Amino acid sequence: MTLQQRIGKWVLSWPPLVYMVLFFLVPTLIMVVAAFRYPGDYGGLAPMYSVEDGKVVWDLTLENFQRLTEDALYFDLFIKSAGYALATTLACILMAYPLAWLIARSPKRYRDLMLLLVILPFWSNFLIRIYAWMIILGPQSAFTRAVNWLVTGLGFEPIQLLFTPFAVIVGMVYVHLPFMVLPLYANLEKHDMALLDAAQDLGANAWQRFWRVTWPLSLPGVFAGSALVFIPALGMFAIPDILGGTDSIMIGNLIKQQILDTRDWPFGSVLSIMLTGGVLLIAALGAAVARGGRKRG
């Protein structure tokens, strides 16, 4: 590399590198260290070390991690959050698959428009999209009254829709659906239709053609979409905060409460680190499955 090229590389890569080190890497590392510190007397963090007789004494602890195991509540909350994220992912697959398939099978000139229509709502404000469901699921809405007319007609007590786990999952599906449609479409669009014709010639019915040909071939798209839905859903705090009730909070709500309300930063950091671990685990699993699928294919 010539000197000029070196300078070029330096000028291009250093400004973003320095910025991201300062405002992403350093804060992340501080959060990791905070997990091992004592909480301060008035919230925040206690000093990390003290000097006694000219010697530095470190005040670090594993207590914050032990707290996780002391109360089953935290473990349950992680499981519940993963459950919500999983339900959201499955609902997204069910809703996105027919749509992605239809777009992929439509004439080329319509596909861009059909995809754009999937993406367009995604560009409107996140809070507005959640707020819309506050209206729809609210006690006076036409939808809620229709549901309750049906429910009471069948002889049950009227039900509440807003501030329930159902509302949380509906909101999360609504917000994340495009992330499932796009990778599914990208995969389905590449399928060779001759395979389906061959399967039909060999006597496979519609269900068999789907289950034995299309579905296995579409798995990389399903997994890619699932990662894009599951990961943000797992760390969600705004949707359960707005659409959920006291019984439908997720791990994100506990983290927000620890950091901003109780101001127990060490424990909030521990929870954040566990969430990061969960996200990395899912990402690694997804990557492994994708690699395995490629090898088989």
Added chain:
Amino acid sequence: MAKKNAWWLWAAAILTYLFLYLPLVIVVVFSFNDSRLNAEWVGFTLDWYRKLFHNEKMLTAAGNSLMIGVVSSLASTVLGTLAGIALHKYKLRFLPFLVLTPIAIPELLMGVSLVIFFVIVNQLLGILELGLITIILSHIAFCVGFVAIVVRARMQGMDESLVEAARDLGATPFQAFRLVTLPVIMPGIIAGALMAFTLSIDDFVITFFTAGVGAATLPLEIYSMIKIAVTPEVNAVSSLLMLLTLVLIVIASRVSPSALRANG
């Protein structure tokens, strides 16, 4: 050979489109409804919009959002463009990790680490008190990656021989960059800037953590309103925000149809 699609496939697709659009339509329709309840159509009114334009807090928040959006999208466009070009041209070890990870992890995690970071820096150095500045710095940090991806995509579509030709004709590397590379990738840069602006205007989670007590943005103001009560005033501000986004999308599609598609 395209087979005819089954009727139930169409039905499922149409239901999904309804699922995507009906909620937004409801928000807009009720913003013109002459009733405090978002339940039944009573009559047409512009009262909620009138109220909105007399709501001092909302206007201040809108001003803050615009200012934050402009500053952070400009800064993240510069940094993101540099990063996008660097990611395309060189095999780098740390930059891809640093720039792209914030896109992949839940926003909440960035909010948590940034608020701790800002408060500690404030305690140690007396600078960066939580407020507009910390919101801007945080928005830049999560927008850089999005801009970098758009610009890198544009670089990948660029014909490298153009730069070589310019160099053969005696252009310095900087001249080749300014007169050849930059104009070619400009649509990507503009698309990236619009994307960063939308992300900034839209952001709730990271802003919620890094705003502190004094500063409010539009999403924060909307949040505190809907936590108290559902009123059509929220519908009105939501409808206006949707209009703004729609205008930005139309601009983006004029400037760079391909960049918009590659990232949508």
